[in-house]
Amino acid sequence: MLTQEESLQEEIKAKKQIKADQIAEKQKYTVTWDMLQMYGRQLSARLLPASQWKGIIAVSRGGLVPAAILARELSIRYVDTVCISSYDHNHQREKLILKQAQGDGEGFIVIDDLVDTGGTAHTIRDLYPKARFVTIFAKPAGKPLVDDYVIDIPQDTWIEQPWDTGISFVQPLSDNK
Numbered sequence: 001m002l003t004q005e006e007s008l009q010e011e012i013k014a015k016k017q018i019k020a021d022q023i024a025e026k027q028k029y030t031v032t033w034d035m036l037q038m039y040g041r042q043l044s045a046r047l048l049p050a051s052q053w054k055g056i057i058a059v060s061r062g063g064l065v066p067a068a069i070l071a072r073e074l075s076i077r078y079v080d081t082v083c084i085s086s087y088d089h090n091h092q093r094e095k096l097i098l099k100q101a102q103g104d105g106e107g108f109i110v111i112d113d114l115v116d117t118g119g120t121a122h123t124i125r126d127l128y129p130k131a132r133f134v135t136i137f138a139k140p141a142g143k144p145l146v147d148d149y150v151i152d153i154p155q156d157t158w159i160e161q162p163w164d165t166g167i168s169f170v171q172p173l174s175d176n177k
């Protein structure tokens, strides 16, 4: 007989497996480091002049690499983070704010790698109503919640980020000599 805690853990594990299966079935949009740098530079150009910004707030973890690209291009050295953990619990997707940058976001760029359902973006908007909130990728459901983004991605497509992937051998199409 499982305890309540054990059955909750079992339920969470089963849900994670369902999510992994759903991701595996989705169309993939694979991002390379080069692409990310190129898109990050495009976004940076739209954030000029840099003198209007007090700093950058990265939405950890996905926003960390894009934030580094923006910081370099705009010569911004003040970089902070907001750290959000999303997890499944009792049929609800809850968000836990582990750490946040202070203030209402005025004069700051808040950057995340992508907006999908918009759940994270809602949290960011509540925390930093005066910030300029930008992402590199946007899916239709979350698009209305960002001030700017670079690449449109269909809702049914999973974005594979370069930090989640690696280079591996691929079989040739034909082994015929």
Ligand SMILES: O=P(O)(O)OC[C@H]1O[C@H](OP(=O)(O)OP(=O)(O)O)[C@H](O)[C@@H]1O
Binding pocket: 059, 060, 061, 062, 063, 085, 086, 112, 113, 114, 115, 116, 117, 118, 119, 120, 121, 142
């Ligand atoms: O629009 P949404 O449906 O909320 O999805 C977008 C969020 O999902 C990913 O983060 P995730 O919560 O997976 O955590 P991570 O950044 O730490 O990888 C991504 O980096 C965005 O922050």
Ligand SMILES: Nc1nc2[nH]cnc2c(=O)[nH]1
Binding pocket: 114, 116, 117, 157, 158, 159, 160, 161, 164
């Ligand atoms: N890597 C990745 N994380 C996500 N979080 C929510 N949607 C996505 C996605 O498409 N790709």
Ligand SMILES: [Mg+2]
Binding pocket: 059, 060, 061, 062, 063, 112, 120
């Ligand atoms: Mg994230």
